[in-house]
Amino acid sequence: MPTIPSSSAQAAREALAGRLKEIRRDAGLTGGDLAVRCGWHKAKSSRIENAKTTPSDADIRAWCAACGADDQAADIIAANRAVESMYVQWRRVHKQKTLRHLQEGLVPLYERTKLHRVYSSDVIPGLLQTEGYVTAALASVAWLRDLPDDIPEAVAARLARARVLREGDHRFVMVIEENVLRHQMGDEETMAGQLGHLLSVMSLPSVSLGIIPFKSRRLLWPVETFNVYDDEQVSVELLTASVTVTAPGEVRDYLKLFAELQKRAVYGAQARSLIAAAIEALG
Structure with a gap:
């Protein structure tokens, strides 16, 4: 895109x-x-x-x-x-809201979404992130966008919204690229803790986590990370902006792509093996 x-x-x-x-x-x-x-x-x-x-x-x-x-x-x-909401520049957003406000602002959307699909080509999905990983990730965002330092509050807000994984009748279907496991966010201890957390959260009945191996045959090159909320809205995060897609035809395109990405991923024991290999590679 x-x-x-x-x-x-x-x-x-x-x-x-x-x-x-x-x-x-x-x-x-x-x-x-x-x-x-x-x-x-x-x-x-x-x-x-x-x-x-x-x-x-x-x-x-x-x-x-x-x-x-x-x-x-x-x-x-x-x-x-x-038209007006489809493209929102991060710098404009951050003039009005802090990192903490942005994390809290997503809670209503997460709470009303019954089926939350996530594809990530570059980072561990936010709902699965540990405190150390979130801290390192948001510190990078604050540096890039010259934001005020409210990182501890923003981290707490992001971790708090992860309660939806264990509450209500929500379902989370997540597909990530194997390279996400190897992109080191924070130090080795932080990354090891994050990968260990993935092994734990995979057992939750509400969560399906698939990993697309390096060797998987490609139907399409990796695209930007995106979230699909039920069958109604897609959110795509670019470096400088957030794009919201609501046109039914475009949402169907993302759903079609997501279904194909699911087929390319491995699950269960095979996914755990890829995570264990990434932990071992940390030394």
Whole structure:
């Protein structure tokens, strides 16, 4: 996935406007024809197509219905709603919230999610992190983004939200790359403790942890770490921003990829063997 520029909200508006324009053209309609069918002035069609006016949910439904494309309305509405929130720069977020606030802010989402899927290509998933690992990871974030030092509070907040692993009827399906086990976060003792914790947490009835071995045949190159909350929302973390995906068609793409990644992973005794090898490699 390429890095999305800071002007992505406007770019997304333009892309959505272009999609509506294509639907109209595919239906063989002019802007005037569409306006008549929708019962509005033709200038409104032009403003929407040129991203000058943001369409409402009702506008999109009327547009798609007029063009015989009702099946596309749900995706377009979801994309339209997500324009402002789909790309959030970390530096802008941290002007308003500390690291601790960000950890606490995820709790409601975690609590209402019944099936939480995680793919990680670079780091141990947050819900499975130990105190030492979290401390080292958040220290790196604070350094990169020049943040105030509230790391102890942020660590406590992240560890506290991990209670969802043991509470309620949540399920967690996690797939990580084998190299995640070898990326040393903190010192050897910290990393050994983290890997040992993985061996322990794998026994929880709510957790399924799969590891994609180095030697696994690739269907696709490793992508950015992402979280899927039920079948409704995907969160992708980039170096400088967080991307939220809610359009049903795009969410389905992530679910399709995740299902394939699950097939490439090993579980149970084979996964434990990879973790044990990583511990041994620490010396």
